[in-house]
Amino acid sequence: MKDRSHKTQAHRIAITGCGGFARKHHKAILNLEKRGLVKLVATCDPNPQQRSNATHDFNLNGRGVKQHESFESMLTENPLLDLVTLPTPLPLHASMHATLVKQEIPVYLEKPPTLYPVELEQMLQVEKLAKIPTTIGFNYIHEDNRRELKQRILAGEFGKLHSVGFIGHWSRPMKYYARNFWAGKLFTNGYPNLDNPAGNAFSHFLHNLLHWAGLESMNHWAKAHAVQAHYYRTQAIESADTLFLKARLDSDVELRFAVSHTWNEQLVNREILQFDKHRILYDVNQGYQIELAGKAIETGIAHPHDHLETNLIAACELRTSQNRRPTTSLADTVPFVELQALGLIATGKIKALPETDIEYQRDNSDSSNQVPVVAGLAEKMEHFVQTENATSDLYSSSKQWVQLNDINFKNSIHELNQASA
Numbered sequence: 001m002k003d004r005s006h007k008t009q010a011h012r013i014a015i016t017g018c019g020g021f022a023r024k025h026h027k028a029i030l031n032l033e034k035r036g037l038v039k040l041v042a043t044c045d046p047n048p049q050q051r052s053n054a055t056h057d058f059n060l061n062g063r064g065v066k067q068h069e070s071f072e073s074m075l076t077e078n079p080l081l082d083l084v085t086l087p088t089p090l091p092l093h094a095s096m097h098a099t100l101v102k103q104e105i106p107v108y109l110e111k112p113p114t115l116y117p118v119e120l121e122q123m124l125q126v127e128k129l130a131k132i133p134t135t136i137g138f139n140y141i142h143e144d145n146r147r148e149l150k151q152r153i154l155a156g157e158f159g160k161l162h163s164v165g166f167i168g169h170w171s172r173p174m175k176y177y178a179r180n181f182w183a184g185k186l187f188t189n190g191y192p193n194l195d196n197p198a199g200n201a202f203s204h205f206l207h208n209l210l211h212w213a214g215l216e217s218m219n220h221w222a223k224a225h226a227v228q229a230h231y232y233r234t235q236a237i238e239s240a241d242t243l244f245l246k247a248r249l250d251s252d253v254e255l256r257f258a259v260s261h262t263w264n265e266q267l268v269n270r271e272i273l274q275f276d277k278h279r280i281l282y283d284v285n286q287g288y289q290i291e292l293a294g295k296a297i298e299t300g301i302a303h304p305h306d307h308l309e310t311n312l313i314a315a316c317e318l319r320t321s322q323n324r325r326p327t328t329s330l331a332d333t334v335p336f337v338e339l340q341a342l343g344l345i346a347t348g349k350i351k352a353l354p355e356t357d358i359e360y361q362r363d364n365s366d367s368s369n370q371v372p373v374v375a376g377l378a379e380k381m382e383h384f385v386q387t388e389n390a391t392s393d394l395y396s397s398s399k400q401w402v403q404l405n406d407i408n409f410k411n412s413i414h415e416l417n418q419a420s421a
Contacts, residue, residue: 010039011082011316016071016096018043019050020180021110022087026058028308029085033063037313042078044068071096081105083316087137090182090193094119097134098126106132108315111139112203112340113333115194117409120330120337127330135315135326138207139307140284142314142327145300149280149288150211150218158290159276164209165256165385168202169268169378171361172261173369177237184237186344186420192413196231196239199340202259204284205269207328207336212273213253214335219325222249223335224342226401230394231347234262234358234372238420240350242377244384244395245343254388255339258381263361263371268378272385338404345412346402349419 010033015025022045032038043065045051051067054060060067068074075084085108086096093114100107113136114120127134140146153161177184182193198206207221214220224247231240242260249255271282279291287301311327318324326332359373377394384390389397 010036011319012041012080013038013312013316014042014044014074014078014081014084015040016044016074016084016086016088017050018045018054019047020087023054023057024308025085025087025312026054028306028312030058030063031306032309032313038316040065041081042066042068042074044071044074046070071099075099075103075105082319083108083312085312086110089180090114090195091188091191094123094126097123101126101130101134104131106130106315106319107134108137108312109134109330110137111207111333112136112199112337113330115196115199115337115340116192116413117334117338117341118413119192120334124330124334132318133324133326134330135311135318136328136330136333137308137311138204138328138333139311140204140208141211142307142310143284144303145288146208146211146282147218149282153212153273154215154218158278158280161213161215161251161253161273161275163254163256163272163274163388164212165272165274166202166205166209166259167268167270167272167381167385168197168205168259169264169266169381170201170259170261171263171267171371172201172241173371174235175369176261177235184235184239184241186238187417190417192417194239194341194344194413194416196340196344197241197243197259197261198245198257198343201261202257202269203336203340205259205271206257206340207333208271209255209257210249210335210339212271213249213251213255215251215253219332221332221335222251222253222255223404224248224255224339225250225404227339227342227346227404228397228399228401229343229346230396230399231344231350232353232394233350234353234374238350240347241372242353242374243343243347244381245339247339247342248401256385258384260374260377260381262377263373264378338409341409341413342402342404342407344416345407 213222245257247255273280290298
């Protein structure tokens with residue numbers, strides 16, 4: 001392994017990208033740098049305007065950060081890096097991850113690593129060569145409340161876990177899908193980026209549910225063996241913006257997942273765990289509540305901290321840690337990647353909701369800011385997640401289950417490409 005010893009104790013970091021979500025990496029690392037924990041050495045972006053914006057907004061020149069046009073030149077001219085972060089477009093993840101692993105540079109790879117199970121298998125083969133395991137940017141698994149509650153679940157305090165559910169309602173206007181070349185698309189130039197709410201915006205929470213249901217140990221994620229799915233679009237996109245997903249997991253737990261980017265008065269992210277008599281409600285922003293027979297018996301508040309900063313520091317510390325175990329490793333994401341892909345396969349054709357069911361919240365100054373409104377959708381999402389065998393005009397408990405063992409992901413994703421062409 002290359003000798004990366006250096007006088008300063010601050011971890012030497014490079015960020016790949018200056019726009020989009022990379023800006024959040026720049027902000028987080030600037031905050032960590034102010035605390036003396038890291039040093040941003042270099043960044044790169046092929047877009048000169050994005051580089052210029054980042055230079056201005058994050059004082060890159062004043063901090064001595066080298067700015068490069070290409071990923072390759074950034075690595076060539078900065079050989080002694082402790083960590084490179086990849087908040088890059090999804091189609092670039094696999095190749096950039098492989099380049100860094102082969103150069104023995106530790107990687108922080110933004111979620112999702114990929115949404116194509118075949119590509120994930122290829123990435124896992126590359127990952128076997130990594131001297132320090134890659135950290136995946138699923139930022140809620142490290143939460144103290146979450147881990148303490150899971151330990152209590154594993155100890156049997158609440159009895160049998162029957163189901164895990166999530167309700168997510170985040171309004172997104174049409175310009176959300178115009179922010180880059182792959183948003184809202186299942187395929188770009190034949191590449192299966194498979195962008196969908198379960199795989200992107202709400203991916204943290206699908207990964208979270210599988211972690212709750214992984215009952216073998218703290219660092220275990222359950223896998224789906226059968227899936228039902230109903231996916232819809234209200235915007236003029238190729239993929240879905242609203243979905244209802246149900247899965248049978250190998251831990252004998254049922255997963256129910258209802259999310260939408262249509263308009264809602266409040267931002268909703270609620271994880272729901274149902275046991276014999278107890279129920280746990282968990283919100284990453286608010287905290288948790290434990291109920292027994294419908295009455296709250298315990299509450300806990302969310303500990304204020306920056307999830308991205310915490311995860312980045314944990315990734316840096318793997319370099320000197322004796323326990324080189326990322327909070328989420330690349331292998332840990334297999335259940336998530338498979339499940340969200342199974343959802344797309346199980347739904348078949350993504351349906352457009354009838355225009356007669358849709359109204360719009362509009363920003364009169366910008367038509368791209370309009371957000372679809374579907375009357376009664378929030379109630380249907382709640383019903384789906386909290387009711388066993390729920391059925392409505394948007395979902396049916398009698399729909400055929402797709403079995404993991406019956407699926408060849410390469411063939412099934414190819415068929416999706418043919419159907420969307």
